Each structure stands twice: as structure tokens, then as C-alpha cells.
Amino acid sequence: MIKYQASSITRRDTIKAFILGGAAAAVGLNAGAGLAAGQDAGGSIVWAKPLESNLYDPHTAILGTSWELLDLVYDGLTALDANMKPVPCLAESWEQPDPSTYVFKIRTDAKFSNGRNLAAEDVVGSLKRLTDPKTGSFFRLQMGKIKSISSSDAKTVTVAFEEPYAPFLSSLASSMASILPMKELSEGTFDPMKEMLGSGPYKVVSHVQDDHWVLERNEHYWQAGLPKISTITVRIMPADQSRIAGLRDGSIDVASFEASPDVGLLLSGVQGIDVIQNPSTSVFYLMLNAVWDKSPFRNKKLRQAVALSLDKQKMIEVAFGGIGEVSSVMPPLFKACDVDGLQFYKRDVEKAKALLKESGVGKIKFRFDIGPTTAYSVLAQLIKDNVAEIGLDAEISVSDEPSWIKKIWVDNPSPTDASIFWFAGYSDPAMVPLWFNPQLAGFTAGYVPEDPELNTKIDRARGLSQDDPARPQSLQSLCSAIDEAATQIPLVTRIDTVAFRKAKFAKFNTAHLDGYGNTLFGVEQAELSQ
Amino acid sequence: MRGLVGFLLFRVLSASVTLLGLTLVVFTAMHLIPGDFTEVLVPRGTPEFRKALAERLGLDGPLYWQYLTWLKNLVSGDFGASLITSQPVWKEFAGRLPVTMELAVLSVATSIAIGAPLGLISGLAGTGRFVSAISRVFCGFTVSLPDFFLGTIFLYVFSKYALGLTVGDFVPLSVNPEAHFRGMALPVLSLSLLGIGTVAAVTRETVFTLSDQDYVFAATVRGRSMSQIVRRHFVRNASVPLLTVISIYLGYLLGGSILIEQLFSLPGIGRYIFQAVQARDYPVVQAGVVMIAAAFVLTNMLTDIAYGVIDPRMRAGHEH
Numbered sequence: 001m002i003k004y005q006a007s008s009i010t011r012r013d014t015i016k017a018f019i020l021g022g023a024a025a026a027v028g029l030n031a032g033a034g035l036a037a038g039q040d041a042g043g044s045i046v047w048a049k050p051l052e053s054n055l056y057d058p059h060t061a062i063l064g065t066s067w068e069l070l071d072l073v074y075d076g077l078t079a080l081d082a083n084m085k086p087v088p089c090l091a092e093s094w095e096q097p098d099p100s101t102y103v104f105k106i107r108t109d110a111k112f113s114n115g116r117n118l119a120a121e122d123v124v125g126s127l128k129r130l131t132d133p134k135t136g137s138f139f140r141l142q143m144g145k146i147k148s149i150s151s152s153d154a155k156t157v158t159v160a161f162e163e164p165y166a167p168f169l170s171s172l173a174s175s176m177a178s179i180l181p182m183k184e185l186s187e188g189t190f191d192p193m194k195e196m197l198g199s200g201p202y203k204v205v206s207h208v209q210d211d212h213w214v215l216e217r218n219e220h221y222w223q224a225g226l227p228k229i230s231t232i233t234v235r236i237m238p239a240d241q242s243r244i245a246g247l248r249d250g251s252i253d254v255a256s257f258e259a260s261p262d263v264g265l266l267l268s269g270v271q272g273i274d275v276i277q278n279p280s281t282s283v284f285y286l287m288l289n290a291v292w293d294k295s296p297f298r299n300k301k302l303r304q305a306v307a308l309s310l311d312k313q314k315m316i317e318v319a320f321g322g323i324g325e326v327s328s329v330m331p332p333l334f335k336a337c338d339v340d341g342l343q344f345y346k347r348d349v350e351k352a353k354a355l356l357k358e359s360g361v362g363k364i365k366f367r368f369d370i371g372p373t374t375a376y377s378v379l380a381q382l383i384k385d386n387v388a389e390i391g392l393d394a395e396i397s398v399s400d401e402p403s404w405i406k407k408i409w410v411d412n413p414s415p416t417d418a419s420i421f422w423f424a425g426y427s428d429p430a431m432v433p434l435w436f437n438p439q440l441a442g443f444t445a446g447y448v449p450e451d452p453e454l455n456t457k458i459d460r461a462r463g464l465s466q467d468d469p470a471r472p473q474s475l476q477s478l479c480s481a482i483d484e485a486a487t488q489i490p491l492v493t494r495i496d497t498v499a500f501r502k503a504k505f506a507k508f509n510t511a512h513l514d515g516y517g518n519t520l521f522g523v524e525q526a527e528l529s530q
Numbered sequence: 531m532r533g534l535v536g537f538l539l540f541r542v543l544s545a546s547v548t549l550l551g552l553t554l555v556v557f558t559a560m561h562l563i564p565g566d567f568t569e570v571l572v573p574r575g576t577p578e579f580r581k582a583l584a585e586r587l588g589l590d591g592p593l594y595w596q597y598l599t600w601l602k603n604l605v606s607g608d609f610g611a612s613l614i615t616s617q618p619v620w621k622e623f624a625g626r627l628p629v630t631m632e633l634a635v636l637s638v639a640t641s642i643a644i645g646a647p648l649g650l651i652s653g654l655a656g657t658g659r660f661v662s663a664i665s666r667v668f669c670g671f672t673v674s675l676p677d678f679f680l681g682t683i684f685l686y687v688f689s690k691y692a693l694g695l696t697v698g699d700f701v702p703l704s705v706n707p708e709a710h711f712r713g714m715a716l717p718v719l720s721l722s723l724l725g726i727g728t729v730a731a732v733t734r735e736t737v738f739t740l741s742d743q744d745y746v747f748a749a750t751v752r753g754r755s756m757s758q759i760v761r762r763h764f765v766r767n768a769s770v771p772l773l774t775v776i777s778i779y780l781g782y783l784l785g786g787s788i789l790i791e792q793l794f795s796l797p798g799i800g801r802y803i804f805q806a807v808q809a810r811d812y813p814v815v816q817a818g819v820v821m822i823a824a825a826f827v828l829t830n831m832l833t834d835i836a837y838g839v840i841d842p843r844m845r846a847g848h849e850h
């Protein structure tokens with residue numbers, strides 16, 4: 001567990017720090033010194049990733065770059081297997097006495113990394129904290145309409161819903177639904193916004209912001225004999241080339257890469273590595289602002305015309321080196337949406353031109369605000385070319401990340417006409433459609449208008465259990481309605497890349513279907529070569 | 531003596547006013563750019579939650595009050611705490627400053643070691659010679675080539691063909707000195723190209739100008755060897771303009787290393803500040819910019835004072 005202590009800082013402290021820093025320079029005990037982490041029998045690996053994990057509190061962490069670290073430290077009641085099916089984790093079993101109630105049996109051998117036994121109170125407290133609006137978790141909405149959370153004994157937790165909620169077990173597998181040590185949290189000895197303390201396979205032993213983390217095996221981990229690798233050093237290395245060079249010279253064992261046009265090509269020249277590009281439910285979206293009164297896209301036919309103009313297959317080829325799939329709001333992995341039944345899914349330039357004419361808007365110029373990511377820039381350029389074919393002119397503007405985030409997800413209405421972003425697709429087809437209900441989602445209210453009919457379809461799809469015969473039709477109907485609304489137009493799936501040095505590992509099976517950005521999936525089972 | 535004291539006081543006072551103005555500019559700029567810390571941290575959280583977070587972090591008060599509180603703490607040596615890690619900013623900087631300082635010192639040393647001899651040779655060659663022409667082109671090229679551009683080229687080339695050097699693999703000196711310098715070589719080279727060109731140009735111009743001086747001619751007539759003339763006249767006289775250039779260059783390096791540290795994943799203060807800007811970690815950015823500016827102002831002030839002490843004519847402007 002890392003712990004940060006606030007203290008009053010004097011001028012003397014400051015001067016002393018710099019003197020110590022200067023002395024450290026002389027002997028090389030500088031910021032990277034923590035990288036010389038010790039090794040034991042299990043060995044150690046170095047994982048290089050492009051972005052720092054700034055959000056430590058699992059319940060409010062919204063970014064994949066934090067999830068991939070939280071997944072190593074925290075566990076949830078359920079986990080996802082390689083086929084994205086919920087399996088027992090901290091809950092060793094569960095039953096459903098009725099469609100709206102789940103009864104979980106908590107593992108008796110689960111402990112937090114500080115050695116304290118995990119109890120039902122931790123589960124109840126964590127789920128209550130997650131679903132409490134005061135916590136500010138946006139994932140709260142993905143937990144369904146919970147009526148009560150209670151424990152009948154030390155190892156039994158019951159969750160009752162106001163109405164059936166199909167994705168619940170899948171939701172519990174997200175790092176955002178992690179079980180926290182509620183005793184320590186309530187006593188004030190643990191602050192999840194400043195430190196990490198979980199029951200997962202690893203614990204944090206040191207961290208230098210924007211440089212590296214050192215994780216060591218949690219000796220109290222509930223899976224006997226796991227994890228096998230003792231130490232994971234996580235290095236934050238923004239430049240793709242630096243990570244590739246590290247793989248090449250052996251200073252890095254595992255490197256992760258965000259979806260980009262050339263990462264596959266760059267890695268193809270590196271000898272002795274395995275490259276994993278797991279199928280994912282994450283999807284890039286083109287947002288067309290249907291709320292802002294200055295946006296031309298309040299006109300539905302214009303939005304639909306844009307949707308029909310898009311060449312999504314070309315996006316995969318040009319922006320992602322051929323990796324990915326064209327997607328509806330329900331990614332192909334779910335097999336939940338028959339895209340042949342969608343009106344605005346396939347490119348049809350002539351139909352787009354006709355719709356544009358019907359819209360009465362004419363050939364307009366619109367503002368297209370994107371974030372500073374290579375993938376966004378390439379996609380935006382392709383979209384600009386696509387809409388130009390029907391007579392529209394997209395004026396692309398790139399902002400820094402915070403300015404762009406504010407514009408898209410904080411300001412209401414969003415002061416822009418269009419943008420691009422991606423959403424994690426999670427592990428159930430009924431989960432992401434919730435972001436099309438602006439009142440519930442909140443952060444999409446700046447560009448998605450209220451649509452009571454669509455909201456009803458969203459509610460219905462989420463309320464039907466996986467084995468309900470009415471579910472496929474309900475999901476298809478929802479998929480069609482979102483296609484027709486064309487406010488957040490699904491483009492292609494987002495596939496990240498993980499590369500690792502083959503010689504380092506005797507066993508490391510990272511292959512899995514991905515819904516929650518769990519980059520080092522299965523690392524607790526991995527073994528190093530002798 | 532009174533003149534010297536007055537001169538020093540004037541320099542210290544003007545440096546203090548510069549820094550005070552800078553704190554205001556940095557604070558205002560950071561708080562005026564779109565996207566505040568809570569919005570970056572939880573963009574999909576509810577407005578109520580962001581408000582509660584701002585209250586908890588002391589970001590909810592009027593901006594002038596936040597500024598005055600920060601300034602008061604800064605003057606008393608308290609740089610505040612990072613909004614992300616809750617760690618005291620001084621502690622974060624203390625661990626990173628050695629990396630940035632090493633980068634700066636090595637870059638300056640490389641610039642002098644390569645630039646000064648180049649300038650000397652070129653200056654001695656005189657105008658119109660091939661060596662001089664090549665030197666002018668080289669200096670112009672190195673001064674106009676941005677360090678991050680060169681760094682990017684290095685990154686691509688050396689990530690494909692290691693050639694004995696490493697990119698992005700920072701190894702502390704105490705862990706493995708050889709690996710440490712193999713990792714520092716490319717960042718240092720990227721940063722020192724500007725220094726090499728500048729030092730070479732200044733040295734060349736100085737030597738060229740001195741070559742026409744009567745005392746140099748006289749020394750030649752007296753039969754002094756070239757090495758004696760270089761030592762006694764050129765090196766000594768070139769030291770003053772070189773000192774000026776290097777002091778400015780050193781100040782530039784403290785701030786200019788931001789992109790190079792980011793590019794080569796070096797854990798210095800430049801990279802830390804860059805990331806803090808992206809995360810709107812106000813205390814880190816504000817303290818970092820003030821610290822870099824203070825180093826720059828201090829270097830300039832000390833250079834001014836050194837001039838004043840060495841050459842009383844430099845104080846004349848102040849005394850009159």
C-alpha cells in the first residue's frame with residue numbers, strides 16, 4: 001500500500017529537499033532509482049505503457065489507462081473469462097431466487113493486501129458507495145436500479161433490484177465495481193483517491209508520478225500459488241518508439257500501444273516478440289451535436305446523410321492498419337445486432353445526397369473538434385473526405401485533451417458541431433446504449449437530445465435477462481433506433497496492441513475478448529522462463 | 531562601494547518584481563485555459579461531485595484568493611501538493627531535478643567541448659575560406675534545427691538500429707553507469723546541437739574580430755606561436771561573450787528540456803510539468819514554471835552582477 005502524508009512544508013524542508021536532490025544526482029539516486037526493484041523466485045517483468053494512471057479510486061476512474069492498473073490491484077465480485085462471460089471472483093458463487101434478486105456467497109479465503117479478511121461488510125459498503133450519487137461514479141448507472149444491498153451473515157450478500165437487470169453480473173466484473181476495504185475507508189486510514197489497497201494479485205509498493213509504478217505480489221491473494229511473477233514494474237513511456245526500442249533491446253518485457261495507424265507495421269520489424277491484438281467491444285464514435293442551437297446537426301436528416309456517407313472499412317485500413325471491425329452500437333463480438341437491418345449503417349453516397357437535399361440544409365461548413373490523438377486526426381481527415389463527397393465541409397480543429405474534454409462532456413450544450421471519441425463497450429450489448437439516454441448518462445446531454453421512445457427501448461433491453469426469448473428482438477430494435485437517431489454514430493472497433501518478448505515468458509496467455517481494457521489479462525497466471 | 535551596493539540592490543529588486551509578475555501570469559494563465567482539474571479528472575461525473583471535489587481541494591474560492599494563498603505559501607517555501615498524488619510538490623521536484631540538471635550540465639559541457647574548438651578553427655581560418663563557409667552553414671543549420679525535431683529523428687533511427695545507444699530507457703547512474711550514459715547520450719545530443727552551433731558562432735566571430743586587433747598583430751610580429759596567441763588573447767577575450775551565451779543557454783535548457791524529456795521518457799522536471807499541464811495539476815505547473823523562471827532570472831542576475839563587479843563601467847547606467 002502506498003500512503004501519502006500531507007504535512008506542512010517549511011522553507012527549510014524545501015531547501016533540504018533540493019540539497020538532497022542534488023546529492024542524489026551525484027550518486028545517481030534519482031527519480032528512476034525505484035526501477036531497480038528487487039526480484040525473488042517468481043522473477044520480475046517491466047511493462048511499458050503510454051499513459052499514466054491518474055485516477056486511483058476505482059469507483060470514479062473513467063479511463064482505460066487507470067483500469068488496466070486497477071485490474072492488477074483490485075478484484076470484484078465477478079470477473080470475466082477469456083470469452084467475456086462472468087465467472088466467480090470474490091464471490092465464489094451466486095444464485096437468483098427471482099429475476100430481480102442476486103444472493104452472493106463471498107470467499108472465506110479472500111484478504112486485502114494488508115492482511116485483513118475481506119468481509120460481507122466490505123462488499124455491501126463498496127456497492128453502496130459505488131451506487132451513491134455522492135460518490136460521483138458514472139458507472140453507477142451501469143449497476144441498474146438497485147433497491148437494496150444487504151448482508152444476512154458474514155459471507156452472504158443480497159442485492160435486490162427494482163426491476164430485472166440483465167448486465168449486472170457483467171457490470172460487477174469491471175474495475176469500476178471493485179471491492180474496497182470499507183473498514184479502513186470508514187476509519188480514515190485509507191483514501192482511495194490517494195492510494196490503492198485491494199484484494200487483487202498485486203499491491204503497489206512505490207510510485208513516481210508520470211514515470212513508473214512498482215507492483216509486488218500480494219502475498220494474501222486468494223488464488224493459491226498466484227501470481228507467479230513477483231514484481232511488475234510499470235513504466236510510463238509516451239513515445240511508441242521508446243517502447244519499441246525497449247522491446248528490441250530487452251529493457252522492456254511487455255509493451256502496450258493505443259490503436260494507431262502504424263503500430264502494427266512498426267512492431268513487425270522487431271524480432272522475438274509476440275503481438276496480441278485482442279478483439280474488443282470498444283468502439284469509436286462520430287458525434288453530431290443535435291442539442292446546441294448553433295449546430296446544423298439538430299436536423300436529423302442531415303445527421304443521417306452524414307452517417308450514410310461514411311466509409312468505415314477505409315477507416316480500418318487507413319487509420320488502424322487493417323485491424324478492427326465495422327461496428328454498430330452493439331459490437332460484432334456480441335452478435336446482438338443484425339446490421340443488414342440497419343438503414344444508415346452501410347455507405348450509400350447517392351442516398352446520402354438525396355437525404356441532404358431533403359434536409360433542406362444545403363452544402364454547409366461545420367466545426368469538427370477533436371482531441372490530440374493520432375487516431376482521431378486520421379479518422380477526422382477520412383470523415384472530412386467522406387462528407388465532402390456529399391457537399392459538406394468539415395473544419396477540423398484539434399484541442400489539447402482538457403479543453404476538448406470540457407467542450408464535449410462537461411459543457412452543456414457542447415459548443416461544437418461534431419467530434420470523435422471512443423467508449424469502452426463493456427461486456428453486455430445493453431450497457432453502452434445507456435449513453436444514448438442523456439438524462440441518465442448526464443455527460444452526453446450536451447449533444448444527445450431527449451428521446452422518450454429511445455429511452456423506453458433502452459430500459460426494456462436492460463431489463464430482459466440473457467435467456468429471455470424477447471431479448472434478441474429488443475436489442476435489435478434498440479440497435480435500429482440508435483442507428484436512426486445518428487447522434488453518436490458507431491464507426492469501428494478500437495483494438496489496442498500488446499507486445500511481449502517471447503523468450504521472457506514460459507507461459508503468458510493474454511488472448512481474450514476485451515470489454516474493460518484489461519491489458520494484462522491473465523498475468524497472474526503467467527510464468528517466466530528459467 | 532556605495533555604488534556597487536546600490537547596483538546589487540537594484541538588480542535583486544528588479545529580479546523580485548519580475549518573479550512576482552511571473553507568478554501572476556502563470557497563475558492566471560493556468561486558470562483561464564479551458565478544462566479545470568476536476569473536469570479533467572472526472573469529466574463524466576456529476577456537476578455536484580465535481581463541485582464537492584473542488585471544495586475538497588481548495589479550488590472553489592475566488593481566483594484572487596487562491597492566488598494570494600498560493601503566493602503566501604510560496605514565499606514561505608511551501609510549493610503546495612500535487613492534486614493527483616497529494617505528494618508535496620517539493621518532494622516530487624527534488625527527485626526529478628537531478629535528472630534535468632544532469633541533462634542541462636551535460637548539454638552545456640558538450641556544447642563547449644565541440645562548439646568552442648569548431649569556432650576557434652573556423653575563426654582562425656578567416657573569411658572566404660572553405661572551412662569558414664562550412665562553419666557558417668553548420669552553425670546556421672544547428673541553431674535553426676529544433677531540438678525536438680532532431681530528438682524525433684534520433685528516436686526513430688535508434689529505435690530501429692540501436693547502434694550502442696538506447697532510447698527511452700533511463701537507468702539511474704547508481705544502478706549501471708554505462709547504461710545510464712547510453713540512455714542519456716541521445717537526449718544530450720538533441721539538446722546540445724543548438725548550444726554547439728551558438729558557441730561555435732560566438733567563438734568564431736570573436737576570434738575573427740580579434741584577429742584584426744593590433745595587439746594580436748604585434749604578438750605575431752614578436753614571434754609568439756599560434757598556440758600562445760590563442761591561449762593568451764583569443765581564449766581569454768572569447769570567455770566573456772561565451773559566458774553570456776552559455777548562461778542564457780543554461781536557462782533555456784531548464785525549460786527547453788520539457789519536450790526532450792517527454793520524448794525520451796526521462797524522469798525530469800520538464801516531463802513532469804508537461805504531464806501536469808495536461809492534467810491541470812495547478813500546484814505542480816505553477817511551482818515548476820516559477821522555479822524554472824527563477825533559475826533563469828537568477829542566472830541573468832548573477833551574470834549582470836558579475837559584469838558589474840568585473841567592469842565598473844557596466845554600473846554607470848545605474849549610478850547615473
